[in-house]
Amino acid sequence: MTKHKDNQTEEQILEAAKQVFQAKGMDGARMQEIADKASINKAMLHYYYRSKQLLFEAVFNKAFALLAPQLNAILNDDSALEDKIRSFTQNYISFMMKHPYLPNFIIQELNRNPKFIESIKNNVAFPNISKFKMQVEQEVEKGTIVSVNAEQLFINILSLNVFPFVASPLIKAFTNVDDKAYKAMLEDRKTAVSDFIINAIKK
Amino acid sequence: MTKHKDNQTEEQILEAAKQVFQAKGMDGARMQEIADKASINKAMLHYYYRSKQLLFEAVFNKAFALLAPQLNAILNDDSALEDKIRSFTQNYISFMMKHPYLPNFIIQELNRNPKFIESIKNNVAFPNISKFKMQVEQEVEKGTIVSVNAEQLFINILSLNVFPFVASPLIKAFTNVDDKAYKAMLEDRKTAVSDFIINAIKK
DNA sequence: ACATTTGTTAACCAAATGGTTAAACTAATT
DNA sequence: AATTAGTTTAACCATTTGGTTAACAAATGT
Structure with missing residues (x-):
């Protein structure tokens, strides 16, 4: 058979x-x-x-399945918050440099067709913020970081890591850097972004 | 006539x-x-x-002409860095809440058709980073902020402000908030983001 | 008043596009 | 060798789509 x-x-x-x-x-x-x-x-x-639609969905789901574990790394991992931020930033930027089209693709098609969300929510191990939220709240209570809303922090981390890939043509134009220099900047961001975030929330 | x-x-x-x-x-x-x-x-x-192409370009250029002054506010204004960050964040988020489709549209079509960049570079008052760069370098030298690359800081500011609009369906799904709660979060970000940034660079 | 330019419409067109069909081909099964 | 099931191809099809045309209407200039 x-x-x-x-x-x-x-x-x-x-x-x-x-x-x-x-x-x-x-x-x-x-x-x-x-x-x-x-x-x-x-x-x-x-x-x-x-059909084109079904082929597209196959591609989309496969792409999302590639992305999801990256996010779960920061959401569900057991390590300390600061360590997580450092490793996530490092890993995520490395990963994205290998798949530069990915974030834009996901975001774009999700904007165009919001009902896709429901489909992916069930499909793969969909990232969930609850554990991360608890961790942040504990750290705030312990006094190791400033008072910060977990969702906002999550958005900030995501923004700083993802946006430079989503908006690269625009940023390249504004900052007047060529492809090579931009790549070098992204390389720098592997540590610069985590420093930035940790500085922002450290007491 | x-x-x-x-x-x-x-x-x-x-x-x-x-x-x-x-x-x-x-x-x-x-x-x-x-x-x-x-x-x-x-x-x-x-x-x-x-043609469709020319109609599209008319729309695109008009949209970009709406966005450009927003960015020039932080790049070319004379006020102090901290003030600029606060007012930019405040104004930009307010502005975007009124034009939620705008950033996505610009970014998307620029990704799809990078040669557009050249056309807008001449067209309107194209945002230029050089003045902002000088200001940041001066502040670093004065010792009022930590040593930070001006381009990276610019990217960070842009990321934190723009990304939540570009990726709203995705973020809504991850953080499990509905439209109303998301709007409230964006409202919070008008001050939360500037606090975050200033914390991150302050000595 | 009349000719000319500008604005508007309905009908039309060629090309592109997603999708189908029926026949041919390939390789394993009996 | 014949059967069978899965695979591949070329030709075809209906619809959609950006764009055009030619006639008509409304302003404008003279």
Whole structure:
């Protein structure tokens, strides 16, 4: 009952679809371009994924499944707050430099189609803030950090880490730096951002 | 030499186009939908703006022209750094709550079509970081703030202010808050973000 | 009053696009 | 060797879409 040529084609399609969807979005993507990039006939796309919408969802869910564990690292880990912030920043920026299209893709399509949220909320290990919230509240009570709302801190951490990837063309233009210099700045941010955050909340 | 019915139709088109383009992006927007929303015939769009591309550029440039002065407020103003950060955060968040689609629209289309950058660089009073950079360096030298790279600080300020608008559906999902609570959080951020930043750089 | 320019509409068009179909092909099963 | 099930292709299709055209209406200039 095994497929003869295994699922190689299916993988090729998914990889090609990922590239095209992430570069051009759902609306800008063309099935023909995906087929070309996967070196197959356009009809194969429909044979394996039925429709553009379903193919897109497969790509989207796979992308989100890649991102989610990164966030769970800071939300559900047991280490101390300061350590978490440092390791998260370090890891997240490294990860994003390898997948620069990812955050924009997720954010964009989620904005365009908010009902997707419901679908991903069940799907994978969806990041949950509750543990992080408890930890922050404990640290505030202990007096090791200034009084800060956990949600706001979480937003701040996320903003500082994600935004430079989402808005890179704009920031590059404003700061007048080329691609190479921007990469160096991102490299610096692996430590600069955690210093910034920890400074901001330390008593 | 004045147009008889003044430029009412032209304005209607631009307003309708703004709504549709900002909600659906260049690729997702349909000329027919813009025409319907402007209560005119589709041919009129082409009569006034020739093509979808040109209509889009008109909308984009107008949107950017709205955003640019906001940024120049922090970059070119003469007040003290701390004051600037406070007033910018306050004003920017207020402004964005009135134009929630704006940052996403700009960022998205700039990512999709980086050559736009060149067009806006000349067009309007394009934000320039050099004055802000000098100010930060002076403050570092005076010892009033910790040693910090001006570009990085600028990115941080921008990130903390803009990202919550760009990624609102995602953040809402993660933090488990509804629209109303999120609005309240944004309201809080008018002061919380400046406190956070100033704490982070103060000696 | 009349000609000319500007504004507006309905009908139309060619190209692109997501999707389908039916036949051909491949490889394992009997 | 014949059957069967899964895979691949080329040709095709209906609809959508940006854009055009030609006729008509309303201002404007003379």
